[in-house]
Amino acid sequence: MKTIAPTQPALIRRAGLSLLSAILIAGLAACAGTPPTAQMALSKAAVERADTSAAVDAPVQVAAARLKLSQANAAFANKDFELARRLAEQAEADATLAESQARSARSARSLAEVREGIRQLRDEMSRK
Amino acid sequence: MKTLTLSPKTSTLLLTGLLLGACASTPPTPPPALVDARQAVANAAADPMVRLHAPLELKTANDSLSRANALLLKGDASSDLDSAAYVAAQQARSATAVAQAKSSDAAVLSSEAERERARADQRGRELERSRSQTGVAQRQAAAAEQAEADATLAESQARSARSARSLAEVREGIRQLRDEMSRK
Numbered sequence: 462m463k464t465i466a467p468t469q470p471a472l473i474r475r476a477g478l479s480l481l482s483a484i485l486i487a488g489l490a491a492c493a494g495t496p497p498t499a500q501m502a503l504s505k506a507a508v509e510r511a512d513t514s515a516a517v518d519a520p521v522q523v524a525a526a527r528l529k530l531s532q533a534n535a536a537f538a539n540k541d542f543e544l545a546r547r548l549a550e551q552a553e554a555d556a557t558l559a560e561s562q563a564r565s566a567r568s569a570r571s572l573a574e575v576r577e578g579i580r581q582l583r584d585e586m587s588r589k
Numbered sequence: 590m591k592t593l594t595l596s597p598k599t600s601t602l603l604l605t606g607l608l609l610g611a612c613a614s615t616p617p618t619p620p621p622a623l624v625d626a627r628q629a630v631a632n633a634a635a636d637p638m639v640r641l642h643a644p645l646e647l648k649t650a651n652d653s654l655s656r657a658n659a660l661l662l663k664g665d666a667s668s669d670l671d672s673a674a675y676v677a678a679q680q681a682r683s684a685t686a687v688a689q690a691k692s693s694d695a696a697v698l699s700s701e702a703e704r705e706r707a708r709a710d711q712r713g714r715e716l717e718r719s720r721s722q723t724g725v726a727q728r729q730a731a732a733a734e735q736a737e738a739d740a741t742l743a744e745s746q747a748r749s750a751r752s753a754r755s756l757a758e759v760r761e762g763i764r765q766l767r768d769e770m771s772r773k
Contacts, residue, residue, distance in 0.1 A: 568693035
């Protein structure tokens with residue numbers, strides 16, 4: 462009975478060919494870089510958060526984050542994915558810093574208010 | 590006594606090994622961004638408030654710094670290294686800011702408790718004061734009542750004295766009238 466299956470050497474050749482093409486594809490992908498889609502989304506979310514919570518208390522950091530995000534978007538559009546990823550990571554770090562600085566400023570203000578309240582209360586008590 | 594003797598081959602091997610080791614352990618010069626990042630992460634890690642209030646943020650910064658350090662060791666002195674270092678430094682500053690925010694929040698809570706205690710003290714003192722004022726007023730009222738009673742007593746005594754006097758006067762009048770009548 463004649464088999465339709467290819468002979469053993471042919472099988473090996475075919476396997477070798479697919480392995481080679483896999484390596485080639487992987488290599489090409491590494492060259493071009495994979496689109497940092499997840500990082501872009503993370504950075505966008507972080508900048509939006511900072512925009513709503515830190516625009517008043519940390520405007521410089523928010524502006525820096527926004528600028529870097531727009532640069533990252535431009536790099537992404539140009540398919541310069543490595544640059545896009547770097548800029549997006551920086552934008553996220555800037556946005557997070559803006560948020561924490563704003564939070565720190567707000568907490569410091571509340572503390573100053575409470576302390577001032579206590580001072581006034583003490584004054585009142587000592588006057589009586 | 591046993592002396593340590595090395596064959597020329599062994600010595601060469603040892604020497605080569607040492608030299609290679611020295612080569613490998615000489616760290617490449619870090620770029621300014623990495624120097625800055627190492628400093629920022631070290632500052633954050635040395636702050637007990639950061640360790641207490643922002644351990645996750647500190648770990649994030651540390652991980653980014655490790656990535657930058659690994660890139661340096663790989664000889665990857667590209668903008669990738671600079672970027673990782675920049676991110677690590679910003680994350681370290683974030684950790685510090687978060688720690689400041691949280692310790693301020695904690696101070697707000699304890700200050701509010703202190704304020705409530707002070708208010709309670711004040712209310713207590715006011716209550717005490719009004720109580721003592723009430724006592725004074727009660728004593729004054731009692732004294733006034735006593736005086737009133739004294740006055741009433743005095744008045745009634747006076748009235749009875751007056752009545753006694755007028756009775757005597759009336760009797761004296763009657764006696765004089767009788768004298769006059771008997772003389773006539």
